[in-house]
Amino acid sequence: MDQPYHIPVLARELVSALQVKPGGVYADCTFGGGGHSGAILRELNQAGRLIAFDQDEDARLNIPDDPRITFVPHNFRHLKKFLRLHKIEEVDGVIADLGVSSHQFDKAARGFSTRFDESLLDMRMDxxxxxxxxxxxxxxxxxxxxxxxxxxxxxxxxxxxxxxxxxxxxxxxxxxxxxxxxxxxxxxxxxxxxxxxxxxxxxxxxxNDEMGSLREMLQQLPSLLKKGGRVAIITFQSIEDRMVKHFFRSGSFEETTTDSLYGTKPESPFLIITKKPILPSKAEITANPRSRSAKLRVAERK
Known part of the structure; x- marks a missing residue:
């Protein structure tokens, strides 16, 4: 393969913010080329475990020969369902990189890119x-x-x-x-x-019903993350970023009104770790121009 499947964006920053516990259990919602998963695996000991989701069949080719990783070939909207199927009730951390992989953009037959004129307009990740x-x-x-x-x-x-x-x-x-x-x-x-x-x-x-999938995944986090567990999400466009930011702040998508009697709003189950999103460095953008619009937001389960 001439081109790398996918260059992981903000990988060092993501793993650092996740505060990986060596014996912890983690979920990578968007396995792709396995870059972020690989970075987490390097922090885990033999007791650690990683469940990697990806609905794109091509991602299966990147699974490392490592007994600590379990691959789930489905959309991350089914996060809780498949974690329970693998006897996991709670996790120490969840990550998601919501960008389209370089492999999907660069493979003409997938129809994701405007560069390949003869490509069929497909765009299915699954x-x-x-x-x-x-x-x-x-x-x-x-x-x-x-x-x-x-x-x-x-x-x-x-x-x-x-x-x-x-x-x-x-x-x-x-x-x-x-x-x-x-x-x-x-x-x-x-x-x-x-x-x-x-x-x-x-x-x-x-x-790909990307907004519906993201919404469903986020709603599962409060009951899936252990107390002190962290979620780290990388977005590439403003619609997703606003959704993640709002959910971290309020713990829901409903418009919460102030209580007329006590003047309080329902408390979010999350502590926001990144008051402002973490952005890629100039060096990373130079090395990987597709990273330029990436934003990393991190929250911790209270």
Whole structure:
């Protein structure tokens, strides 16, 4: 393999903030190339244990020959279910790197990147699911497309883009990256690379229900983490970062109102370790430009 599967972002900072206990039990929600898992394993003794999740079948190729690691080929939204299946009720730490792996971006057939014009618009992280990006572009209503591009891509002309897609799919095929680019080229605003990056982000998030998965995983943490256990999450875009930040602060996604009698809000089950997110160093960004938008947030179970 010419290119590394994935360069782990903020690996040293993440493991340091996690405060790994040598005999502890940890969950890596996004195993990928195994970089973060490997860093945790180096801190564990023979009694330590790591459960690694990844819904992408390709990640299985990176599992080390190490009896301390158990691989679960499923989405991390099923975290509690599979931990219990492996007789684990509580863990000392949970990590998640919410970025798309370099392997997924660099493999043309996966359709994650705007660089490969002939690629099918796939974008499934779990190849077992049916919904693809092409499926969304050819079946979603104009209103659904508008909401998706606006909410998950922050596309400036989301409404115009949605209308154009609905009109064009009646006339031309929209199954490959190139067909899609050509179909919407008249309405591209600003820098085309940035524009399509935002559009592809919205499609990828929707195909993989990334927000739903993150939401479900976060909601399981208060009952899964031991007292003093830590969760470390790396995000790459503002929607995810806001969700993680809000959940760490309040312990829920509900809009909590102040108690009218006592003037208090329900207390979060977390102590926030990173008042501001940890960002990659200039040296890391130079070595790995894809790390530039990464933010690491860490919280501890009270």
């Amino acid at each position: 190849q077992r699911q049916e919904l693809t990006a092409a499926g969304i572009l050819n079946s979603y209503t104009e209103q659904e497309l508008h909401k998706m591009f606006e909410q998950y891509g922050e596309v400036t002309n989301a409404k115009t883009l949605a209308k154009t897609i609905v009109q064009q799919r009646q006339l031309v095929s929209i199954k490959t990256v190139n067909e899609f680019k050509n179909a919407v080229s008249p309405v591209v605003k600003g820098n085309p690379n940035k524009y399509f990056a935002q559009v592809f982000q919205a499609l990828r998030i929707t195909v």
